Amino acid sequence: MTRLRLVLLCLLLPPLGLAGWLWWTMLSPFTYDRPEHLPAIDEGPHEVFVYGTLRFAAVRWVVMGRASESEPALLEGFRREGLDLAEAPGERVDGQVIEVSSRELARLDRYERLGIRYERVRLELEDGREAWVYRRLADASALLLQ
Known part of the structure; x- marks a missing residue:
């Protein structure tokens, strides 16, 4: 050679x-098989608050097929705890907000293993906007401790 x-x-x-x-x-x-009990995804656009690996444009490009623009955002009343957010009055999490289509949201759901590892909830950001936020499921966190 x-x-x-x-x-x-x-x-x-x-x-x-x-x-x-x-x-x-x-x-x-x-x-990944999307659990049947999860509701259908509404038409977009959707705003998603990202605070982990999805903050990086390269990761978003791999996951969604495009890097997407992002803007800085804060989530008050929480702190990062490993791969999750924990409620913490007086604290806040720095992150970014991205706007995605319904198809891209489905790709994010697959990446986060919605219904298996994470749930997607609407939370109010510091600026008053609401955005989807991925939170670790209690059962998924317990599996990590075993």
Whole structure:
């Protein structure tokens, strides 16, 4: 194997491996069945408050198919606790608001494993707007502790 081929293989293998892992674990429609008890998604646009990995445009591009514009936002009365938000009077969480279509919201639901790991709730932001926020399900948090 030539040196150039070896260098190219070393450069391409990690991103391809990461992309494959993301596809199979979080993005694949084959590894997530939307629970039947969840209500249908209303037509968009929808505003979503993001406070974790979805703050990064590259992650949004992979998950939704576009990076989408975002704007800074604050969620009062909560603090970040690992992958979740905990109610905490007097505290606030820095995040961003993104506007998405109903199709993109369905992709975010799949990424967050709505109904399995997270629930999506409407919360009021500091500026008075309401936005969807993903909150960890109690059962999903208990599984992490086992």
